[in-house]
Amino acid sequence: MSQIDPRVDAYISKSADFAQPILNHLRQLVHRTSPQIQETMKWSMPFFEYKGTLCNMAAFKEHCTFGFWKGAMLADPNKILNIKDDNSMGQLGRITSLADLPTDELLIQYIQEAILLNEQGVKVVKAKPTAKTELLIPEYLTELFKEYPQAQLNFDKGSYSYKKEYLDWIVEAKTDATRQKRMQTAMEWLAEGKSKNWKYQR
Structure with a gap:
């Protein structure tokens, strides 16, 4: 071979x-x-x-x-x-x-x-999965989703990590202007079914 x-x-x-x-x-x-x-x-x-x-x-x-x-x-x-x-x-x-x-x-x-x-046949020891914390969607994002039903549909059917990446990115914005910009970008990407890190995926 x-x-x-x-x-x-x-x-x-x-x-x-x-x-x-x-x-x-x-x-x-x-x-x-x-x-x-x-x-x-x-x-x-x-x-x-x-x-x-x-x-x-x-x-x-x-x-x-x-x-x-x-x-x-x-x-x-x-x-x-x-x-x-x-x-x-x-x-x-x-x-x-x-x-x-x-x-x-x-x-x-x-x-x-x-x-x-x-x-030597040593096996990888997998860590026990930790319990996933409930994802809290801020009210301002819930309101914006009403304007972008396709984005909400793709967000809702996404995996836990898919949603968390978007939420963390938006919530952790340092200023309101940055948050608003990220929210609009997120709506565009979600409407197209893209993950938050889609640019880095081959």
């Missing part, structure tokens, strides 16, 4: 110009660590596997990310990983150039440790 996936080639070629050398470098580094590592695509992003998932990378509009599937279990003696409770992928922070990456030798050490965890 080939270690190279042509879908990853396509992903890199479609990424922004600044992202391509970053993604190519990370890809080469992973394969340099072990020729047995294979590529695949999951959730529209390149993933690397060996006896299970090892790591993944992604390109966005203005930055790239790289993370380990079992990052929370890595020793991280050099404190280069930003481990979040949701095991999110951006453990090296925002990568905008090759200069933002740790040294090749350091990254290889971390990849080797991730390989060892998979060889």
Whole structure:
């Protein structure tokens, strides 16, 4: 079975110009660590596997990310990983150039440790889901929804996180003018069925 996936080639070629050398470098580094590592695509992003998932990378509009599937279990003696409770992928922070990456030798050490965890059959321990707090829709937004029935329809049928992203964005506005502007933008996006972060989704 080939270690190279042509879908990853396509992903890199479609990424922004600044992202391509970053993604190519990370890809080469992973394969340099072990020729047995294979590529695949999951959730529209390149993933690397060996006896299970090892790591993944992604390109966005203005930055790239790289993370380990079992990052929370890595020793991280050099404190280069930003481990979040949701095991999110951006453990090296925002990568905008090759200069933002740790040294090749350091990254290889971390990849080797991730390989060892998979060889040992260590499983990711999933945190127990926390109870979702009830979403409170402010009255000013409820009133505005009356003018945009399609926006309200799409909002109502959206997932919990879909709604929360919009609500947090609007409620946390520092000024009334900013809030009003965000509300109008939200109505336009919701009417089209877009999520709050639709610009960053591939």
